Amino acid sequence: MSVLNEVLAANEAYAADFGAKGELALPPARGFAILTCMDARLDPAKYAGLSEGDAHVIRNAGGRASDDAIRSLVISYKLLGTKEWFVIHHSNCGMEFFTDEVIRGLLANSLETAALGVEGFYDVGTGPGSAEAKYIDWLTISDQAQSVTEDVARIKAHPLVPAGIPVYGYIYDVVTGRLIEVPTATAAGKAA
Amino acid sequence: MSVLNEVLAANEAYAADFGAKGELALPPARGFAILTCMDARLDPAKYAGLSEGDAHVIRNAGGRASDDAIRSLVISYKLLGTKEWFVIHHSNCGMEFFTDEVIRGLLANSLETAALGVEGFYDVGTGPGSAEAKYIDWLTISDQAQSVTEDVARIKAHPLVPAGIPVYGYIYDVVTGRLIEVPTATAAGKAA
Known part of the structure; x- marks a missing residue:
């Protein structure tokens, strides 16, 4: 079966049992957002315990605080009411290899x-x-703790990000599935 | 319990039962990527049937083909071997309201x-x-079918995207959970 047909068949099965999820509101029910990597091994809904409707999830190569990620975060806060953000990079990231x-x-x-x-x-x-x-x-990464710390600091310092929004910095370990705190990022990301 | 403690507790439970997922390879096993919206109601792993390790997932406000999304897609193809891409916007998107x-x-x-x-x-x-x-x-959206078609066309025309990579255009219906094809996008996105 082709990838396209596999995806459509999986979607058919998901939709067949959709139930009350069709009534979810647009703003995230749990009021937070996660910025993380596009890496195939990461499932933010699973590693952070999200159900449909809970939280915004922004993903790009590396989970970097690019201008586009900041566009998304500002929309998340200003228009859709999230109040806390996570920046989560991960071990064995492709962005470290070039x-x-x-x-x-x-x-x-x-x-x-x-x-x-x-x-x-x-x-x-x-x-x-x-x-x-x-x-x-290309926003490559030479050290994960450093990239998380830099990205949290960039987000906190952005003129469109209000003072006082907590931004937590973590590294997801692809071998264990665990979130590991980046203390320098979390310190920089604390609410004022 | 605070959001941070909830996320860490959920992660603890996920990691406790991580098993063989710790041995997954970096390149996506099923060789494709999905570009979709950060909207909290969307769970691409569920709506497209992905397990950890299967596919790259890129998300931003609107699921737009921003420069940063294209950065991610080019890395996905050039370095990590994906061969087919999906652009999936959705009904009742916040990007339509401003x-x-x-x-x-x-x-x-x-x-x-x-x-x-x-x-x-x-x-x-x-x-x-x-x-x-x-x-x-801000990459707002006035019509979902048009935004999907434009984004597929922008990706296909980008000088760093090789000719012949299929790009499928779909709208996810948040009321039913179904993926609905955007024929104009799919036609533009077909392999050469």
């Missing part, structure tokens, strides 16, 4: 999928590539 | 949470506000 220079070089050579060896990513195919990658900041 | 002008006006008046009345959002508190909101494109 730099802006590496991905720009790889994409200039070929758009096709690279392989990952002991020395990092390398291209197995050839062209066509694109020089466009140099106009993008 | 415009750039509205949110800029609200944030200039006050950063605090607004209320939603029959005529749209309005401020209940006062100051401090910020004029910074005018530097952000």
